[in-house]
Amino acid sequence: MGATEIVGFLAILGVPPDMPIGIAVDILRGIKDYLEDVGASCIGGHTIFNPWPLSGGEVTAVAHPDQIVYQSGARGGDALVLTKPLGTQPAMAVYRAMKDPVLSEEILKILSRKEAEEIVEKALKLMTSPNKPVAESMQEVKPNAATDITGFGLVGHARNMARGSGVDLEINCIPVIKGSIQVSELFGYGLEAGESAETSGGMLVAVPPDKLDAFISSLKKRGVTAYVIGNVKEGNGKVTITPEAEVVEV
Amino acid sequence: MGATEIVGFLAILGVPPDMPIGIAVDILRGIKDYLEDVGASCIGGHTIFNPWPLSGGEVTAVAHPDQIVYQSGARGGDALVLTKPLGTQPAMAVYRAMKDPVLSEEILKILSRKEAEEIVEKALKLMTSPNKPVAESMQEVKPNAATDITGFGLVGHARNMARGSGVDLEINCIPVIKGSIQVSELFGYGLEAGESAETSGGMLVAVPPDKLDAFISSLKKRGVTAYVIGNVKEGNGKVTITPEAEVVEV
The missing domain is CATH 3.30.1330.10 (PurM-like, N-terminal domain)
Incomplete structure (x- = not known):
């Protein structure tokens, strides 16, 4: 990366x-x-x-x-930064469902028509936002590890980082597109557990604490919102979502 | 290349x-x-x-x-070397047709069952032969230009070389897999005119005359049969198959 x-x-x-x-x-x-x-x-x-x-x-x-950042470099004490909220799979399900007379009724039981439009719009905007600015910020700040979040979902890709680095990852915050949790529950995508697949998702970056502020402002300068979603612990490849983890709708 | x-x-x-x-x-x-x-x-x-x-x-x-050989480097006087015979499209048509009761009868009007098997076998062998040995010989001998022969057929790719190099190419020999011309005529692939598509075809290489022997023996050393199929002339991007061009079955 x-x-x-x-x-x-x-x-x-x-x-x-x-x-x-x-x-x-x-x-x-x-x-x-x-x-x-x-x-x-x-x-x-x-x-x-x-x-x-x-x-x-x-x-x-x-x-x-x-300049290359590997997914195997995460170290105990690093902060975990995610550069896009999750939920593109449920959002795209809304996109398809709204064209179907039966499925659209199901969607409209949990979202208003306006909310259904907004979730699709947000997802399209996120999916068409390149991660190149994140790579530029990584070159500037030099974090310890990074992975993209795509088909295996947040937890799947986090697990690759945890195993590759020989550490545990603790996730205490799950930023999602507003409305996507309800849709995920309807279709069983497991977004609340970080298991839903992402298309063109963000980057998960392990940043040493003394570089965290610099990384976040470097991203901000480039128009990227950063979400601090957890921490790296000494360990052996486990990923846990803590019981008190918060789902944050954006 | x-x-x-x-x-x-x-x-x-x-x-x-x-x-x-x-x-x-x-x-x-x-x-x-x-x-x-x-x-x-x-x-x-x-x-x-x-x-x-x-x-x-x-x-x-x-x-x-x-070490890189471009398709735009051909010069008047170069010899044109082809490193695989043509005809994979008709050969694969035989492969599919022989599984069809009606089409296989059509094939068996122009080929014996043994010939039908052989044309498929030869094509599979050719398609699974990598062009890497040709690239190695090109590094050794340094020809003027090269292109692979794939979806656009011999004439299509030759035309790209002719236009890119600002020369004309004259083709006076068309080496083909035995039996593939008859099959091409049956299905209208245009193999006799060098228009049939190739899958994993050979390389077309423009070689200065003083390097031709060295190139051919370098290929031979690596188990590659070379066919000298024509010449490069001063010109402006035309490819012609000469009226006296020979179809050679191999």
């Missing part, structure tokens, strides 16, 4: 034979716009026919070895 | 929900075996559910700038 000099992006695009070509063009245009935002460009890729639309890619970035 | 120091491979795997998991495991095992053969390893990737099985990946390799 922490490499900011992006060599290039390779795209993979799967196009259903009956998909209007304009949609494929718009997907590629969206990728191009996003890459421009982070100072990168698409240097190639592969397009296939596929029954489902499919879009993704691969990024190669380079960094001086000193 | 020409980078032989492979940093790593990222895999993408699409698994239909009803596909036996053993098949996914075997696909990954095949990838692993192949990577071991070329001295590389899989360092990550992404697995998704997909209606069709899907398997692919991305390789990052590094090289000293002097």
Whole structure:
């Protein structure tokens, strides 16, 4: 983690034979716009026919070895900083459910129509916010360890950090998109236990206490809100959410 | 082209929900075996559910700038060397057709059962032969230009080289897998015109005449058969197959 000099992006695009070509063009245009935002460009890729639309890619970035932050460097006493609230999986479930007459009724039992719109909007904004500013702050402040939070959820990725570092992680705060806990309960995603999958989630960073203020203000300078969600303890790879842990809606 | 120091491979795997998991495991095992053969390893990737099985990946390799061979370096007088015969698209059509009662009858009108088996066998052998030995020979001999031959077919990729280099390419020999021309005619792939798509095709290399013998013996030393298929002329991006061009079955 922490490499900011992006060599290039390779795209993979799967196009259903009956998909209007304009949609494929718009997907590629969206990728191009996003890459421009982070100072990168698409240097190639592969397009296939596929029954489902499919879009993704691969990024190669380079960094001086000193700049790279590994997930295995967390040390007892570090503070745990999360750079995006959780809840993109329930939020995207709302997005899909609101197009379905039956499921949308279920959603509207727990959220108002306005809340349902807001949860989707917030999630889209979060998912399209790159983590590059976080990498820049990491280069500035040099934390001990970092991991992205994606498919394995907060606890899954935290566990990789804990095991890789030979420490325990204690989580006492779970920042979530407002309304996403109720939706997670409806669909059983386990967000309250930090188990819900994230798409384009934030970074979990282990920061020595004497660097914490500098890291948070460095992030703030770049428009990133930091959530201090727990601590690193001596240990052997366990992740616990403390009984008094707070769910904070943002 | 020409980078032989492979940093790593990222895999993408699409698994239909009803596909036996053993098949996914075997696909990954095949990838692993192949990577071991070329001295590389899989360092990550992404697995998704997909209606069709899907398997692919991305390789990052590094090289000293002097070692990199571009497709834009071809010069008038260069010889054109192709490192694999063409015809994987018709060969794979035979593979699929032989499982279909109606299509297999069509195939058996133009090929014997033994020939149908052989064309598939040859294509599989060619497609699973890495181009790394060619890259090593390129580092040894330093040709002027190179491109891989894949989805755009021989003429499509040759055209990229011709345009990129500001030259014309004249092709006077089309080496093909035995039997693939007849199958291409049946399905209209345009192999005789060098237009049929290749999967994991060979390299097309533009070699100055005084280096040609050295390049061919360097390839031979590594078990690669080279086909001299034409010449580079002064020009402006045209690719022509000469009227007296020969189709050579191998």
